[in-house]
Amino acid sequence: MLNSVLFLVILFLSLLVFFIPGKFKYHFTLALLACGVLLTSMWSVRMLAGTEQLIEIPLFVPTAGSAFILIIDRLAAFFIIVVNITVIVGFLYARGYLAPYMKSKNSLRFSIHYFSYLWLWLSMLMVVMMRDGLSFLIVWEIMALSSFFLVIFDAEERSILKTGISYLIQMHVGMLFILIAFLIVEKTTGRMSFDALGEYFSGHRNLPLFLLFFIGFAIKAGFIPLHTWLPEAHPAAPSHVSGVMSGVMIKMGIYGILRVLMAMQSDLLVTGIIILVVSLISGVMGVMMAIVQHDLKRLLAYHSIENIGIIGTGIGLGMIGLAQNNPALTLLGFAGGLLHVLNHSLFKSLLFFNAGSVYQATHTRNIEQLGGLMKRMPYTAILFLTGSLAICGLPPFNGFISEYLIYMGMFNSLSGATLYNSIIILGSIVGLSLIGGLAIFCFTKAFGIVFLGEPRSDKANHAEEVTRGMIIPQLLTVALILVIGLASPLIVKPVFDIVVKTFAINDPVLISGAFTANLSQISIMGGVFVLVLVTLLVYRKYHLRRRLVEKGPTWGCGYTAGTSRQQYTATSFAYNYNHIAKPVLQTTKEMDEIKEEEIFPRERSFISHSEDIFKKLLIDRPLDWFAGLLKRIAVMQTGQIQHYILYAFVFMLLVFLLSLLNII
Amino acid sequence: MAGFVLIVVAAFFVPGIILRTKSIASGRKGPGLFQPLKDIIVLLKKGSVFSTTTGLIFQIAPAVTLATIICAMLLLPFAEQKAMLPFEGDFVLFAYLLALGKFFTIIAALDTGSSFEGMGASREALFSMLVEPAFFILLATFAMFTGYTSFSVIFNQFFVTGNDYVMIYSIIGVYLFIQIAMVENSRIPVDDPKTHLELTMIHEVMILDYSGFDKALIHIGTYLKFALYGSLIYNLIVPAGWNIFLQAGLFFTVQAFFAIVIGLTESFRARNKMNKNPKFILTLSAIAWIAFTVILILTDKLA
Numbered sequence: 001m002l003n004s005v006l007f008l009v010i011l012f013l014s015l016l017v018f019f020i021p022g023k024f025k026y027h028f029t030l031a032l033l034a035c036g037v038l039l040t041s042m043w044s045v046r047m048l049a050g051t052e053q054l055i056e057i058p059l060f061v062p063t064a065g066s067a068f069i070l071i072i073d074r075l076a077a078f079f080i081i082v083v084n085i086t087v088i089v090g091f092l093y094a095r096g097y098l099a100p101y102m103k104s105k106n107s108l109r110f111s112i113h114y115f116s117y118l119w120l121w122l123s124m125l126m127v128v129m130m131r132d133g134l135s136f137l138i139v140w141e142i143m144a145l146s147s148f149f150l151v152i153f154d155a156e157e158r159s160i161l162k163t164g165i166s167y168l169i170q171m172h173v174g175m176l177f178i179l180i181a182f183l184i185v186e187k188t189t190g191r192m193s194f195d196a197l198g199e200y201f202s203g204h205r206n207l208p209l210f211l212l213f214f215i216g217f218a219i220k221a222g223f224i225p226l227h228t229w230l231p232e233a234h235p236a237a238p239s240h241v242s243g244v245m246s247g248v249m250i251k252m253g254i255y256g257i258l259r260v261l262m263a264m265q266s267d268l269l270v271t272g273i274i275i276l277v278v279s280l281i282s283g284v285m286g287v288m289m290a291i292v293q294h295d296l297k298r299l300l301a302y303h304s305i306e307n308i309g310i311i312g313t314g315i316g317l318g319m320i321g322l323a324q325n326n327p328a329l330t331l332l333g334f335a336g337g338l339l340h341v342l343n344h345s346l347f348k349s350l351l352f353f354n355a356g357s358v359y360q361a362t363h364t365r366n367i368e369q370l371g372g373l374m375k376r377m378p379y380t381a382i383l384f385l386t387g388s389l390a391i392c393g394l395p396p397f398n399g400f401i402s403e404y405l406i407y408m409g410m411f412n413s414l415s416g417a418t419l420y421n422s423i424i425i426l427g428s429i430v431g432l433s434l435i436g437g438l439a440i441f442c443f444t445k446a447f448g449i450v451f452l453g454e455p456r457s458d459k460a461n462h463a464e465e466v467t468r469g470m471i472i473p474q475l476l477t478v479a480l481i482l483v484i485g486l487a488s489p490l491i492v493k494p495v496f497d498i499v500v501k502t503f504a505i506n507d508p509v510l511i512s513g514a515f516t517a518n519l520s521q522i523s524i525m526g527g528v529f530v531l532v533l534v535t536l537l538v539y540r541k542y543h544l545r546r547r548l549v550e551k552g553p554t555w556g557c558g559y560t561a562g563t564s565r566q567q568y569t570a571t572s573f574a575y576n577y578n579h580i581a582k583p584v585l586q587t588t589k590e591m592d593e594i595k596e597e598e599i600f601p602r603e604r605s606f607i608s609h610s611e612d613i614f615k616k617l618l619i620d621r622p623l624d625w626f627a628g629l630l631k632r633i634a635v636m637q638t639g640q641i642q643h644y645i646l647y648a649f650v651f652m653l654l655v656f657l658l659s660l661l662n663i664i
Numbered sequence: 665m666a667g668f669v670l671i672v673v674a675a676f677f678v679p680g681i682i683l684r685t686k687s688i689a690s691g692r693k694g695p696g697l698f699q700p701l702k703d704i705i706v707l708l709k710k711g712s713v714f715s716t717t718t719g720l721i722f723q724i725a726p727a728v729t730l731a732t733i734i735c736a737m738l739l740l741p742f743a744e745q746k747a748m749l750p751f752e753g754d755f756v757l758f759a760y761l762l763a764l765g766k767f768f769t770i771i772a773a774l775d776t777g778s779s780f781e782g783m784g785a786s787r788e789a790l791f792s793m794l795v796e797p798a799f800f801i802l803l804a805t806f807a808m809f810t811g812y813t814s815f816s817v818i819f820n821q822f823f824v825t826g827n828d829y830v831m832i833y834s835i836i837g838v839y840l841f842i843q844i845a846m847v848e849n850s851r852i853p854v855d856d857p858k859t860h861l862e863l864t865m866i867h868e869v870m871i872l873d874y875s876g877f878d879k880a881l882i883h884i885g886t887y888l889k890f891a892l893y894g895s896l897i898y899n900l901i902v903p904a905g906w907n908i909f910l911q912a913g914l915f916f917t918v919q920a921f922f923a924i925v926i927g928l929t930e931s932f933r934a935r936n937k938m939n940k941n942p943k944f945i946l947t948l949s950a951i952a953w954i955a956f957t958v959i960l961i962l963t964d965k966l967a
Contacts, residue, residue: 410804411803444774552716573785574786
């Protein structure tokens with residue numbers, strides 16, 4: 001009772017944001033956020049630590065059949081924690097990030113922004129806690145709307161408004177699929193709820209309904225080819241919002257998929273394979289397209305697609321495990337996927353926040369204009385480096401742990417697999433290892449070009465470190481990344497527990513946590529690594545103190561007048577790669593060749609551009625075709641009243657004739 | 665423990681043997697067996713010059729890379745002794761540790777702001793990315809063959825599974841590991857450490873700006889990495905159950921053989937054209953696929 005009252009109070013207090021004077025608006029929102037985070041995190045901790053099956057918190061009148069009821073199970077509890085961490089860090093970071101906008105935007109704009117932020121957070125919490133179909137769709141819609149308002153914060157720029165609207169439309173296409181799926185369930189079972197899914201699945205084919213849900217949720221999650229909103233919306237949004245959207249909001253799609261999978265009873269194998277294949281394509285294509293991006297935030301957005309692919313790979317493997325009654329694969333697959341949800345929310349939000357800091361300091365997101373920022377913004381650089389290492393899945397950071405779990409699921413089930421499965425699993429191993437390699441390629445480029453070397457423009461040259469208020473909140477994220485990376489059993493055990501209980505795994509060896517012994521070994525190795533590294537560095541310092549250490553220019557192979565413009569750029573770094581990946585990426589170059597008679601070549605420009613092939617085929621082409629069709633029909637719009645009367649007359653005549661012939 | 669010590673010992677003479685092989689094959693008198701060691705001692709005595717462009721990354725990168733290689737050494741078994749830190753799936757950590765070292769080498773090259781080093785970094789990033797699948801397919805083949813997922817157990821079970829076809833994997837495995845080692849250590853046919861033009865280098869150009877202590881660390885790392893791969897190859901050839909003293913002798917024989925193979929390859933073969941390298945490296949993955957298919961046939965999965 002107390003719980004529901006408290007939650008309702010938070011819901012209603014959020015309206016007060018509009019009436020608080022501008023000075024205290026931020027603090028009020030923060031206080032509200034903190035209270036809510038504490039409250040809901042307490043619920044999840046109670047759920048995860050206790051033995052209860054469900055916690056039910058009825059909102060409004062607690063009568064039987066009341067629709068607005070919050071139900072927390074282990075899966076929901078996990079997602080609540082993921083949401084809360086990123087949202088609170090994001091808001092703490094936002095204070096510094098929004099400071100330059102304080103002058104240019106009025107108080108109402110900020111009210112709307114804070115209000116939307118609060119409701120994005122509240123709606124995400126409610127999405128994972130609502131089981132009833134109608135209330136789920138309502139909060140799902142609130143989530144889309146509030147994030148839309150957050151994306152268009154900078155709506156003075158027309159392109160941002162356009163992106164926002166395109167985002168809103170694509171979200172509603174996704175919602176349509178979910179709505180249809182729910183309606184089908186309601187038609188047969190009489191209930192429109194996730195709880196009714198089991199009943200539906202026991203009596204009908206599972207795959208068609210799953211596909212409907214999958215398409216709906218996959219648009220939110222950003223699986224290729226349904227990802228087209230993602231690389232547009234993330235760069236347009238303010239950075240703390242992109243961090244939250246990419247870190248946690250797209251995970252709501254994953255949550256939805258998991259919720260449906262939990263209820264499925266047949267067609268498990270084919271479902272698993274569909275998820276696996278889509279995920280691997282998303283993973284590989286996502287990172288392949290990320291490499292050629294020049295916009296730092298766009299690059300990160302494509303990486304979200306890659307990471308959703310890794311999460312999906314885990315989930316797909318888990319499903320295959322369920323289908324074949326292979327509890328080890330089920331456990332490792334789902335646990336790897338779930339842990340990667342948490343991991344990705346940490347390092348991706350971290351990366352977006354620091355991309356935001358870079359943007360604030362240099363006013364550009366174009367990688368080609370940056371460089372040398374590590375000297376000017378050392379803290380931001382180290383935070384970004386941590387995020388980069390983690391996202392590449394390198395030890396001893398957290399990304400490695402989740403990728404390791406997924407790898408282990410695959411390697412462990414290889415020896416017992418059938419022909420068909422071993423080929424699928426080997427394909428996934430190749431996919432995952434390729435994703436890892438490509439991610440390293442991408443982030444050495446992103447980090448190296450943005451933060452290292454000499455500044456490539458004045459903007460980068462005059463960059464200054466962002467305020468401490470923006471750096472400190474991120475240390476929480478870094479701490480979590482290191483804890484998961486270096487003390488993985490601590491976090492993996494609860495995740496295993498969630499999977500064991502959610503998917504009813506009853507293999508005693510797995511439940512006893514035998515597998516975590518391996519993770520302890522990894523932790524020891526992490527410790528050894530840190531120890532060896534520190535020893536080497538300390539000795540290095542001692543050693544160099546007794547030697548002559550000089551400073552000089554970079555070795556230019558005999559050429560002494562090099563400028564910063566001669567450095568390797570992001571484009572040239574990716575040139576070799578581009579050459580191989582041409583069939584997939586369709587990079588185009590625009591330049592005029594130097595002709596033979598040109599003795600003194602004039603100034604010329606070079607533009608290279610890579611298109612998102614899926615966006616071109618799925619959105620642009622059909623839209624162009626449709627617009628063309630409408631244009632042709634518009635011939636009828638002559639503007640002369642006689643013609644319009646004629647149309648009406650022809651229409652009536654047609655109706656008359658058709659009814660005369662008994663056709664209508 | 666024994667494995668760790670043996671790798672360190674092997675690292676003392678493997679690079680020397682490569683040098684000797686090359687000089688004998690080309691009819692030169694050449695440097696002595698321990699010249700690489702003397703080089704390191706000289707480097708340790710020297711001071712350092714750091715570019716003004718560089719910063720923290722450039723300073724810590726060699727130490728990070730060496731630390732990853734030392735940690736990777738802890739994962740390899742020797743004879744019947746397990747590795748120092750064996751666990752299920754340790755080869756995933758092995759590959760990712762080495763990748764961490766690569767990551768730092770690459771960004772350290774970008775830290776100098778030199779276009780030559782950027783070029784090397786770009787190439788290194790691309791080639792080490794392409795070689796990753798080959799390693800994983802090969803290890804997947806072994807995991808499927810033995811039913812285990814740890815270096816220590818895989819190599820222990822390699823020769824006792826009673827499979828008559830074990831030689832096939834042994835040979836394919838040895839071949840692939842040698843090739844992967846060539847790519848990872850930047851040797852011919854992918855890269856030529858003795859080339860004379862910065863434009864044609866990969867790894868060497870990335871470390872152009874290093875001097876003194878840091879350069880010594882890089883060299884030590886390279887030598888250890890050779891011995892590391894030599895040890896992997898050794899584990900594929902010699903059954904784990906044999907007498908340990910015999911094994912120790914065989915270990916050095918295999919390492920020497922590995923070094924001679926590298927030396928001979930470098931003497932009689934030219935480096936690939938740079939744009940042919942991706943094809944060459946992807947071929948390794950294809951060969952690993954073949955090994956995998958063979959095992960599918962042998963385990964009666966593929967009739």
